[in-house]
Amino acid sequence: GESVGLHLPTLSVQEGDNSIINCAYSNSASDYFIWYKQESGKGPQFIIDIRSNMDKRQGQRVTVLLNKTVKHLSLQIAATQPGDSAVYFCAENTGTASKLTFGTGTRLQVTL
Amino acid sequence: KAGVTQTPRYLIKTRGQQVTLSCSPISGHRSVSWYQQTPGQGLQFLFEYFSETQRNKGNFPGRFSGRQFSNSRSEMNVSTLELGDSALYLCASRLAGGYNEQFFGPGTRLTVL
Numbered sequence: 001g002e003s004v005g006l007h008l009p010t011l012s013v014q015e016g017d018n019s020i021i022n023c024a025y026s027n028s029a030s031d032y033f034i035w036y037k038q039e040s041g042k043g044p045q046f047i048i049d050i051r052s053n054m055d056k057r058q059g060q061r062v063t064v065l066l067n068k069t070v071k072h073l074s075l076q077i078a079a080t081q082p083g084d085s086a087v088y089f090c091a092e093n094t095g096t097a098s099k100l101t102f103g104t105g106t107r108l109q110v111t112l
Numbered sequence: 113k114a115g116v117t118q119t120p121r122y123l124i125k126t127r128g129q130q131v132t133l134s135c136s137p138i139s140g141h142r143s144v145s146w147y148q149q150t151p152g153q154g155l156q157f158l159f160e161y162f163s164e165t166q167r168n169k170g171n172f173p174g175r176f177s178g179r180q181f182s183n184s185r186s187e188m189n190v191s192t193l194e195l196g197d198s199a200l201y202l203c204a205s206r207l208a209g210g211y212n213e214q215f216f217g218p219g220t221r222l223t224v225l
Binding site: 034042044045046099100101102103104 | 154156160162170206211215216
C-alpha cells in the first residue's frame with residue numbers, strides 16, 4: 001500500500017550512475033544521523049548512520065557525508081541499481097534517545 | 113532473528129471509534145517507539161516505551177496513548193478517531209542505550225471513514 005508522500009522531490013538516475021541525495025537538518029544539537037530507505041508498503045529500512053564526531057562514513061555502495069557547519073547531510077549511492085528505487089529519509093536525534101526527527105524524504109527513481 | 117511485527121496490517125474504522133495497534137519488537141530489544149506517517153506531515157514521533165514506562169513523547173493529543181508489557185510488546189491506542197488520524201503507524205525497536213539503530217516494522221495502515 002501507499003506509505004509515503006505524493007509530492008516528494010524526485011531524483012531520477014540511470015542504472016549504473018551514482019546517486020546523491022541531500023538533506024538539511026534542523027537541530028544543531030543533533031549528534032546522530034541515520035539514512036533510511038522505504039519501499040512501497042514497507043517500513044523504513046536502515047541504510048547507514050553517522051555520529052557528529054565524524055564527517056564521512058562508508059558502507060557497502062553507500063557513503064554518508066556530514067557537514068555540521070551548514071547542517072547538511074548527504075547520501076551517495078554508487079552504481080545505482082533498480083532495487084535502489086525507493087524513498088530515502090534522513091533522520092536525526094540527540095544523544096542516545098529514541099526520538100528520531102525525520103526529513104521530508106526524496107524519491108529515487110532508477111531508469112534502465 | 114525475526115524482525116519487528118505489527119498487527120493488524122490494515123484497519124478501517126469510523127470517526128469516533130477507538131483502535132488498538134500491536135507491536136512485537138525484535139527479541140532482546142527493550143525500547144519500542146511509535147511513529148505516525150502521513151503524506152502531509154511525514155514521519156512523526158509519537159512516543160517511546162522502555163521497561164514498561166513511557167520515556168519520551170511527541171506532540172500528539174492525549175487521544176494517543178500507549179503501553180508496554182513485561183515482554184516488551186507494545187500497544188498504542190487512539191480514542192475518538194478523527195479523519196486526520198488516517199495514517200501508517202510504524203513501530204520501531206532498538207537495544208536500549210548507546211547509539212543504536214532503530215528497526216522498523218511494516219506498519220499498520222489505519223483508515224478512518
